[in-house]
Amino acid sequence: MIRKIRKIFRSPTTATTANKNENIHKTNNSESTLQDTSCVKQELSLVPNHLNTVFFMKDHVFPDVKRIKLQSPKTNPIPSTDDVQYAKMRIISSPVFQLRDIIRALLTSSSPSCDLISTFLSYGQLLGASSIHGYLVDRCYDTQTLINDEFSSYQGVALCITYDIKLSEQQWEDIFGIHESTSIISKTASSFFHLTDFLCILSGSRVVYYDPNERMINDERAYVSIFDLENDDIEMFQDQFSPLDHFLLKSKTFYNGTLIRLPLRTTSTTQISTQIQTLDDIKQQIYKYFHFNNSLIDLLLLQTNLNTIEFDYTKDFQLFTRFFSIEKHSLATIYDTQSKTQIIQLTSSKLNNDINTSDVSRWLISIHNDYNEIHKFKTELKLLLPIVPLCSPSESFASLSESHNYQSIQITSSRILYYCISPTLNLFSKDDIYTQLSQIKFPEAYALFLKDLSRLINPTTTSSSSNLSIDLIWELMPDIDEHQRLFNENQKYSIQQQKNIQLINNIIPSIWEEIGKQxxxxxxxxxxxxxxxxxxxxxxxxxxxxxxxxxxxxxxxxxxxxxxxxxxxxxxxxxxxxxxxxxxTPFHASKLLSDNSSVLSNLTFEQKILLLKYIILNDPDPDLVLELELLPLANDTFTTFQTKQASIIYIVDNNSDFLKLFHTKQYDRFLNPNIDQNLFAKLSSKRFQGNQNLVFHSI
Incomplete structure (x- = not known):
């Protein structure tokens, strides 16, 4: 489908003088700007490829904004005479239209967001950008370039967002389709946009000025003005293009990326507002958005392309003050047949009250790909785990319940796992969550996630840089007894927490079954x-x-x-x-020692005693120590346990005083009286003596 795009900035050489009667506006209707456009339609057919600006004032056409300085009565900028027509020609009084809604309209294939910053990030992900750079631009333009000094404040502060990727032709086509996907919220209030301060999109060699309320001219789909930097002469349009000078420094005809410039305005329900929205409002909105863990989870799970986010303040595009930034780095990556697991480090820096602060967080993210046999499509399951929990489980859980983009599951009492799936779980909306998780093979994906995690850990050391150790793997394996206690005490928790406890209890058997396969x-x-x-x-x-x-x-x-x-x-x-x-078991230990008797020669006296205790105190079978050199003697050596046909070892008493009656050379005929009392009692028992070369004598 070829769209009909109108250009509002037109060459004076092609413009004919409009019939006076055709340009009269009704002064009692603030929303009827340029209602009769018959003359405009006639002139549009004469517009050549190179365009200049045309402005109407009463019956006349003026070719160049810079060369004219029109005065209106200072006592009443918008009088109820013919000057009202003059004001309407240059001031666009629009219904309330949230700036975020304009950008939301660009997201034809993404879920809408209620937050302006989130929407910009989502749009960057949609474009495939890896870097986003935002500029809070204070008013810095020469007021003499405007139509009238009374309107100088109208080209004011702006939020500029740049992406390090150009728009494709299809993405441009999506922008041209904003009109069909955007609805006006209210017509009871007014927000102010000056003709020189429309929302602007720059990418490659193309610039688009966009009027969300179609007030530029009242022709069909006349809400976009397009410039081609390579072919159109823009030198005469200082009003429109001066805010873009910084971004076009390297090339006046090409920008290697995408820029969205949003003029910032406030609204008034009673009159046209000339009050400019403060930059601090936007700055605080940025701080607030990134203050919560949800924004970081979104960034890691949903905006995976983005690695760098920066925001600067500037007044003249000469001096820049960095007031917020986030950098994402991959510290390690493991690739498997079906999955990829990474350690991600997020470093955020913030300038607040002239004080710089920096925070570092580390996360594990795993992407598991599979094919859904039931619904016949490929699925991508993303699992995200904070290596060090950033907030208490209850706080995390409360915030998660409000999110529609990802879900959570409390694997253990101290660890919450976040996950999302593409396509979304809405495809399985008729099923309960347990069935959904089973269909997307969550237990298998989780076990593979643990397997990949194990490859990132050197079990013999703990990495201080990533807080990883073998204990983390054990910690992420569900504790059956712990969850059973939680299940038995679920009346203490909220309804949402009870559902989570029920869910993990239902899915634990499948998780352990899959863990056992890895x-x-x-x-x-x-x-x-x-x-x-x-x-x-x-x-x-x-x-x-x-x-x-x-x-x-x-x-x-x-x-x-x-x-x-x-x-x-x-x-x-x-x-x-x-x-x-x-x-x-003691049987395993006995057999291993029988087959590897040389191992005992490397053990100390204390170690051999511990081995003996493990075998004979944990298994009633005395034969397990036969032929093992573990029988402790009074001279602190060991001999082999043998049958009664061998030399006899005497058990006298669990007291070393009796040894004073014998020469030290005879100590090898007695059981060591200084061993553990339980061990001594076991060796002294009649059952044990019946099978071994031990005889009890009491002195």
Missing amino acids: ELFYSVTEGWGYVAIEDMIINNVEPSPMQDVLTYVFSEANAPIVILPFHVINGLCKYSNKHYLKVM
Whole structure:
């Protein structure tokens, strides 16, 4: 479809003098500007490619704004005489029209936003821009270039937003279609736009001036004026183009990017307002928007192309004051067949009351691609996790409930995961959230997210720069007991929190089932790294010197030992494939030592005692220590546990005083009396003596 675009700034050489009767306006109707445009339509057919500005005053046409200085009565700028017609020709009194709505109209394929800053960011994402630079521009233009000194304030402060990418032809066509997608909100109030201060869009060699309320001329679709910098002569249009001088310094005919210039105005419900909206209002709006975590989550989940956001204040485009910036850096990236996971660092800087402050936050983001077999389309699931929580879970949860762009799920009591899917979950609106998450394979994506995270972590160290350690992986695995307690006490929480608790309880089994399929478990045994559950042996002993010695022994025997928190062991035992799961037992330790007896020679006395305690105090079978050199003697050495046919070791008393009756060379005939009392009692028991070369004698 070819659109009919009218140009409002026209050459005086082609303009004919309008019939006086055709240009008369009704003074009692403030919204009937240029109602009769028959003369304009006739003149438009004569407009050549190079354009100049035409302004009407009563019955006359003036060729150049700079060369004329028209005076109106200073006592009454808009009198009820023919000068009213003069004012209307140069002042556009428009219905209330929010600036953000103008830009929202550009977002033909994005969800609308209620926030101007968010809308600019969304538009940058839509364009594919990686950098956005905003300028709060104070009034700095020569008032003599305007039609009349009385209107000098009307070309005033502006917000300029630049993107580091040019508009495509289709995106230009979308801009030309703003008229069809934009509705007027109210006609009871007025906002002021001077003819020289319309909303402006510059990209490449094309400049468009846009009147959202179609008041430039009253011809069909006459809301856009287009200039071609390469072919049109713009030297005569200082009023219109002086605000663009800074951006066209390198080339008067081309801008390598896209600029949107918004004139800032306030509104009045009773009269045309000449009050200019203060730049501080916009600055505070920028501060407020980026103050909340939601804006950062939007930036990471939805505006993924954007890496740099900057805002400057300037009065003359010579001196710039940077008052806000955000920079996004990827610290590390892991690519997998279906996913990509990154550590992202956001650095924000703010100038407030002449004080510079800077904040750094780090995030994990994973993008999981899949094909939905039910609905027959590709899906993209994004998962986002703050590495260090930026606010309490309740605050995060409350703010999330208001967002329509992403969702949250509280994986643990201290960790909230944010996620969004494209296409949106509205496609599954008839299903509950649990069904939706199952359809988008959330459990599988989450397990792969943990797998990618594990590749970003060196388990032997903790990265101070990214706050990553192996403990983070365990922390992100749901605690069944914890969620069961929350479920039992859900009456203490809000309705929304109760739904979240119910959701995670429903989906926990699937998450653990998928976790059990991944190589997520780091083996401390050298050379193994992350292993699958069918390969690993879990050291389930509480953190202690005993755990350390067991880990060392298994590692020396090249067994893939892993140390897991209790809630991880619990989740695996309950929901993963139990046929593959191996938890370390005294039997495992006994067999390993039998097959690798040389390991014992590297252990200290205390370490051997700990091994002996682990085996005989956790398993009633005395045969587990047979042929193991773990029998402690009074001379602080060890001998091998053997049957009664071997030499006898005497158990006298759990007191070393009796040894004074014997020569030190005979200490190797007695059980060490200084060992742990429980261990001594176990070795002294009749059941144990019945199988071993131990005999109890009381003195």
